[in-house]
Amino acid sequence: MDIAKRAYGVLAGLALGDAVGMPFEMMNREQIKKIIKSDQLFYEIPEEHFLNRDLGRVEVTDDTILTLHLADYLIANQAELNRDEYFQSLANFIKSRQLIEKGVIGPSTGKTVTKILNNESFTKGERAGFSSGLPMKITPLGIIYSDTQGDKILAMLEEIAYYSHYTDTALSAAAGVAGFIAGALNARKYEEILEFSFKLMEKAEKIALKTFQPSTFKRCKFLLSYLDSYSSQEEALDFISQVMGTGINSYEVVPAAFAVFNLYLDQPQKAIKSSMALGGDTDTITAILASFIGAYHGVDIFEKQWLKLLYKVNDNLNLANTAQSLLKLRNT
Numbered sequence: 602m603d604i605a606k607r608a609y610g611v612l613a614g615l616a617l618g619d620a621v622g623m624p625f626e627m628m629n630r631e632q633i634k635k636i637i638k639s640d641q642l643f644y645e646i647p648e649e650h651f652l653n654r655d656l657g658r659v660e661v662t663d664d665t666i667l668t669l670h671l672a673d674y675l676i677a678n679q680a681e682l683n684r685d686e687y688f689q690s691l692a693n694f695i696k697s698r699q700l701i702e703k704g705v706i707g708p709s710t711g712k713t714v715t716k717i718l719n720n721e722s723f724t725k726g727e728r729a730g731f732s733s734g735l736p737m738k739i740t741p742l743g744i745i746y747s748d749t750q751g752d753k754i755l756a757m758l759e760e761i762a763y764y765s766h767y768t769d770t771a772l773s774a775a776a777g778v779a780g781f782i783a784g785a786l787n788a789r790k791y792e793e794i795l796e797f798s799f800k801l802m803e804k805a806e807k808i809a810l811k812t813f814q815p816s817t818f819k820r821c822k823f824l825l826s827y828l829d830s831y832s833s834q835e836e837a838l839d840f841i842s843q844v845m846g847t848g849i850n851s852y853e854v855v856p857a858a859f860a861v862f863n864l865y866l867d868q869p870q871k872a873i874k875s876s877m878a879l880g881g882d883t884d885t886i887t888a889i890l891a892s893f894i895g896a897y898h899g900v901d902i903f904e905k906q907w908l909k910l911l912y913k914v915n916d917n918l919n920l921a922n923t924a925q926s927l928l929k930l931r932n933t
Contacts, residue, residue, distance in 0.1 A: 602899050607786045608744045608924040610895025610902065612668070615740055616920060617907055618891030619664040621873060622883035626662075627652055630842045630880035637878055642907065654704050659914040663705045664737045664888040670694050671761070672741040672923050680745050680930040684760045692717040707734040707849065713765040728767045731814050733854040735766035736775040737885045740892050743782020744927040748789065748797045754779050755805055762809065766851075769806045770814040774851035776805035777821060777859065778889055785896035786931075791866065794897075795825075798859075817852040820845065824860045834864050838875055847881030854882050858889040862897075869894040869902050 624646045625633045636647055645658045656662065674690055675682065692714040700706045701714065709730025716723060739758070746754050758775055759767075766772070780798035789797070802818035824845060831837040841860055846853040857879060865872035872894060876887040894902060912918055 602788065604786055604788075605925060605928060606899040606901060607788075607896050608928050609921050610898065610900035611740050611744060611782055611786075611892045612672075612895070612920040612924050613900050613903055613908060613911075614891035614893070614895030615668060615888045616661050616665045616911055616915070616918060617903060618873060618876070618887035618889070619661045619884050620659045620911060620914075621891070622877045622885070622887035623656060623660065623662050624650070624658070625877060625880070625883045627882070628880060630839070630878060633878045633880060633883070637874070639874075642874065643910065652704070656703075656705070657914070659910055661911075661915050661918075662884050663700060663707065663710075663734075664885050665915075665918075666698070666700065666705070667691070667710070667734075667738040668740055669918075669923060671738050672927055675741055675745060675930065676923070676926045682757060682760050684763050687761065688713070688717055688764050707732050709765045710734040717764070723764055725810065728764055729810050729812065730766040731768045731770045731812060731851055732766070732849045733774070733851050733882060733885045735762050735771045736778045736851055736855050737888060739775040739779050740782050741927055742779040743896070744786065744924065745930045746779070746783055747932055748780065748784040748787055748794075750783070750932075751780070751797070751801050751804070754783065754801065755808060758805065759808060767809045768812045768814065769809050770812060770817050771851045772805040772809045773802045773817040774855040776801040777817065777855050778892070781859075781893055782896045785893070791897070814850070815852050817855055820852055820856045821859050824856045825863050828860055828864065834875070837864055838879060842879050842881070847879045847883070847886060849882045849885070854885050855889065857881075857886045858893065861886070861890050862893045869898055870904075 624644045643659045695714050709732045777798045780801040784794035784797045828837045841857050847857050861872050861876045876890045
């Protein structure tokens, strides 16, 4: 398969998964299961939802928006990243789009941006975010870098995480996402992709601030191994949701995405529909999951009418061109 189809699949999958999971973010699994239908993918935010968000059906969130901001920054700067310039660019971008006011920016990124805009310095603790704001936007690194360039991925991760998510658990989660994309774009076998991703996660845990948070790497390994004992996919999904958790933390979001991909390795469309019903941080989990699907299976795995509707609602997306521009930077 052409690597361009895989790269486009990464960004298309991310945006589709984001839009699919958006309406149900922070609802619980039982609530969502009562709403969704087997023949429907996109929904409006349910009237009974407690979150007041100004978003419509098929609209993307910060998962897609901040991923594309990072992609555009890396493209404009030929894959060179100046830490302070990047974060200032991020803060200005979020302010100009009024994304905090719209309620689509996560807690760690929001606090970081506010401090930058107020020209305030950071304490070590203020940089120690462990929510999913880092892994959700990191897929461009997997398009730019190959799975032979793990050290470059980790070095870039450090810079991107420095002011907002500089913790063992967040860096490890992001390394797993970038590692999966990097390996899948090289058309590696599934086992090889997992091996590289997990090695990168383990290394990443040793880089940043050491916290009391559980190990994202160990939770991923445990979950994939433990779920093999389940004969029912639905029971496995219940375990992910009710025992492992699907909240906004990196150590919940990324293991959930890996686990659902693994459960439905040869049923990618079913994987997306199952992820959206997990409960919790459904937009980010499904965005990461679907980016894995796009990288592994290629963009053609997604139905054309899904993409057509995605572009109709989000008319500022230019995912194919962005993916192509990122690919031009690969192995440089």
